[in-house]
Amino acid sequence: MARRYLVTGAAGFIGAATALRLLERGDEVVGLDNLSDYYDVSLKEARLARLAPFPAFRFVRADVADRAAMRALFAAERFDCVIHLAAQAGVRYSLENPDAYVDTNLVGFGNILEGCRHGGVGHLVFASSSSVYGANTRQPFSVHDNVDHPLSLYAATKKANELMAHTYAHLYGLPCTGLRFFTVYGPWGRPDMALFRFTKGILEGRPIPVYNRGRMVRDFTYIDDIVEGVVRVADRIPAPDPTWDGDRPDPATSFAPYRVYNIGNGRPVELMRYIRVLEACLGRKAEMELLPMQPGDVPATQADTTELEADTGFAPSTPVEVGVQRFVDWYCDFYGVRR
Known part of the structure; x- marks a missing residue:
């Protein structure tokens, strides 16, 4: 039976892809977005243009x-x-414009919770981030780990979202599921993210900024895998965990209808290898500007997706060689680049 969804951030990278998947399977989608100018609005409008032909989209x-x-x-x-x-994304931008993160990620999330509470919504699925792991160094990151030491305001707002959602799950019985995304990439991606910036720089013959002198490891996760995880989780309404122990509390589950999952590839890739894969896909070498680590950043991420796989039967698996090639093909087609 078709369901009716509100997808916020519907003109965004993940939001547009998620809305498209829901529409393709026959659901009804109301897409909400403020079309902020944080990056090129024409890209957001192009994403929305892919959704507009569906009669079930508004x-x-x-x-x-x-x-x-x-x-x-x-x-x-x-x-x-x-x-x-919907969120104000980006670790580095949170150092420049903290107000945007407070307004969108905290005030905005509070408004969504209140809307769900009073609107009788059956399930709230919301984006968290791998950034919440902050100062944690044990790899892979597990949803059972404590995440009380964020390293950026962006990460702190995402941790706050998890706490706010749990409160509403407890007080009002609102089923809530938080998803910690790990370095999402792929076609229709955000221009402020590494793959987009690297591709643009290499094609234009400009040096690309490589932080921590390339000594970074990331759990790059392809957009289709992210969307598959989102949709599967949305179809699975969380129930209270009868085994939850208040003497030994587990951050991933609860006595309330609340869950948190990692959505990551689980196969971390060194940044320099990622760049080499991109060079091969473009057929061009990169000129690199080796820079120090940025404030608020972390040297490595890796997702433990055990709980996601156990509960939904799905774990991301797209290799970077496949995902980067698909991005390059899209980028060159969308921007009319001859290779």
């Missing part, structure tokens, strides 16, 4: 931080599930 331009607009939306509409992907 776009609402609004800001999740606008309390009145959110109240009006949830009062007028009924949703089976809300997939909340």
Whole structure:
């Protein structure tokens, strides 16, 4: 049976891809986005253009931080599930414009929670981030680990989202599932992310910035794998864990209808290898500007997806060679680059 979804951040990288998947399988989607100018709005409009032909899609331009607009939306509409992907993203930008993170990631998330509470929403799925692991050094990162030491305001807002959602799950019985995404990449990606910036720089013959002098390891996760995880989790409403022990609390589960999952490839890749794969796909060598580690960044990430696989039967698996090639093909086609 078709379900009715609200997808926030519907013009964003993950939001547009998730909305498309839901529409293709026959669900109804209301897509919400404020079309902020954090990066090229024309790219966001192009993503929305892929959704527009579906009769079951409707776009609402609004800001999740606008309390009145959110109240009006949830009062007028009924949703089976809300997939909340709208956020001010980026670790480095949080050092320049912290207000944007407070407004969108905290105030906006509070508005979404209130809308779900009063609107009778059956399940809230929301984007968290691998950034919440912060100062943790034990690899791979597990959802059972303590995440009380974030290293950036962005990470702190995502940790706060998890805490806020748990409170609503406990107080109001709102089923909530948080998803910690690990370095998402692929076609239609964000221009501020590494693969996009590297590709643009290499094609334009400019040096690409390589932080920590390339001594970085990332759990690069292809967009289709992320979307598959989101949709499978959305279809699985969490129930209270009867084994949860308050004397030995587990951050991943709860006595409330609440869960947290990692969505990552589980196969970390050295940044220099990632660049070599991109060079091979482009047929060009990169000129690199080796830079120190950026404040708020971490040297390595790796996801433990044991719980995701156990509960949904799915674990991301797309290798970077495949994912990067697909991105390069899309980039050259979208921007009219001759290779």
